[in-house]
Amino acid sequence: MKLRIALIMLLLTVGKGISQELITYEIPRQYKYTIHNDDFTVLVRVPEGDWKDLYEYRVEVDMDTKSKASMVYFDFEGKVEIMVKKNNGSLDQVKIRPLAKNIVPDVKENTMLFSLDKPMKLSLEVNGDRLHNLHIFANAIDRNKPDLNDPNVIYFGPGAHQPGDLPGDVFNIPSGKTVYVDGGAIVKAKFLVDKAHDVKILGRGIVLQPERGVEIRHSKNVTVDGLIFINPKHYTIYGGESTDLTIKNIKSFSSEGWSDGIDLMSCSNVEIDDVFMRNSDDCIAIYGHRWDFYGDARNYNIKNSILWADIAHPTNIGIHGDAEHGGNIIENIKFSNIDILEHDEDDVVAEGCMAICVSDNNTARNISYTDIRIESIQEGRIFNFEVCFSEKYSAASGRKIENITMKNISYNGPYVNPSIIRGYNSERNVEGITIENLRINGELVTNPKEGNIKIGDFATKVIFKK
Structure with a gap:
């Protein structure tokens, strides 16, 4: 299967020999027009590289207001530059949290520019609006992907995934299995680990609107790492x-x-x-x-x-x-x-x-x-x-x-x-x-x-x- 992944790699940053790598992921075509939020346009690149346009996911937050916020994600090593354009309304003030990260963007008109040199999880908030903010998940590159040919690996590749035995929307994961959800995958189901041991549920992909994300019952030695749950x-x-x-x-x-x-x-x-x-x-x-x-x-x-x-x-x-x-x-x-x-x-x-x-x-x-x-x-x-x-x-x-x-x-x-x-x-x-x-x-x-x-x-x- 051809992976719909945009990969840019620049080696040997001048004078330091530090590798630069950026991985972005395409959204499955089934969801391209249904879970997008147009509040922001977000671009990312390695320094002096080409800008890559990220997909801005719509995520619902705050039970009281059911507000529609935004989310983007990518993987990188080295350094990246991030450009965020506010598409609607004025831009009077911007804050990036957690404040302890001390990230202050360069702001010109409706555009904000800043850089990262390590993985971070951030909230970008314009004009004090925390209900319609932009969440930025800048992951480290996954260097520990399992062997997809291993019979004990359950792989969800780029694209949309849902159990075929509806109703239920459950993928049951037995002992000794490693689940890997690719960064270009959306799984619309929960993962159930019941009376099992030595289970890993890994990846960079999305678990979308399940009953529960991961349910672990009467089990031992279970790892969940890297996923996004919407x-x-x-x-x-x-x-x-x-x-x-x-x-x-x-x-x-x-x-x-x-x-x-x-x-x-x-x-x-x-x-x-x-x-x-x-x-x-x-x-x-x-x-x-x-x-x-x-x-x-x-x-x-x-x-x-x-x-x-x-x-x-x-x-x-x-x-x-x-x-x-x-x-x-x-x-x-x-x-x-x-x-x-x-x-x-x-x-x-x-x-x-x-x-x-x-x-x-x-x-x-x-x-x-x-x-x-x-x-x-x-x-x-x-x-x-x-x-x-x-x-x-x-x-x-x-x-x-x-x-x-x-x-x-x-x-x-x-x-x-x-x-x-x-x-x-x-x-x-x-x-x-x-x-x-x-x-x-x-x-x-x-x-x-x-x-x-x-x-x-x-x-x-x-x-x-x-």
Whole structure:
């Protein structure tokens, strides 16, 4: 099959010997006129090379408004230049986020120009409009493609793919298989890994409007890496009673009710690295027992990622568990180097960029947040650590929260609801919260008043450090 891939390769950049490579992908013809957004025209090239016109995908964001944003993607090595033209209306101001990347484009009339020398996931926003923005996913070139002649490789090549045994829209992936979705492929189905082991789901392609993106049930040693998920009806990654999971470099958009990003129930030994999650429910949620999944949740490493909660929490831990059998332990969880671009939640009992709200007799302990940069809170609070009972979700209150550390946390923005540290009663309490180098609008927080933090009943050993 002839791959409809545009490939440019320039070797030996003058004086440095650094290879330059750019790969762009054509959209399958079946979708060319149905999922395009004309808000922007986006071109990319290696320096002094020919400009390549990218396809601007339409992605729906924000459940409240069902807004139509834009998305482009490509792979590169070395350096690339990106030109973005705004096609409609005036261009008075432009911002590229995360702000920590420090990318300032050159703007002339309706055109913006900037360059990248490393892979990035970016949001380009004109005139402060975050609902009709442009998402740019500049991937590293995939140097680890599987052998497509291997009988254990399931290959989705350039073009459109949908299961032939409708209804269902499911591709079942058995043990020992590697799925590879080419960058020019669109798969309209979910991938189901059920009671399987040693499975990889890889590539640069798109999973479009599935029931769920990837569903992992009662399985072990599963990797999901590199794919783009556009508007699943439910979760993007749904994991239950599974271990040894790796989720890397995925990009996700959702705009439906219950369209969480990564939701894991009774899963352990999990790495989540370099993901971009823009969801209309929790971006990352970690629970104990729920539905037919049982067991504790242990050993998570969540890092180098961008979280954008149009609705609900960027991160959420602990509300579901096995209340009838004494609850679950949720422990040893690390968040590090995270950019939170938005948190918007109308329900004041369900707020918090960093939320640990344990119920169902659960215990949450040994959880750390390090180098967390919060750029915007539309409605919500910086954190909420609470042993609670939810009339909507709980069968019992939580049991305990202990040994939580926050280090190098920043929020720059207007007033938000107070952060909360609160136990349920004297036996179901919060104990041991260390807050080090929390800065709000650049000011170091050294006590609860400075940080707009409410320390409620049954919360002890709350320590502030410089």
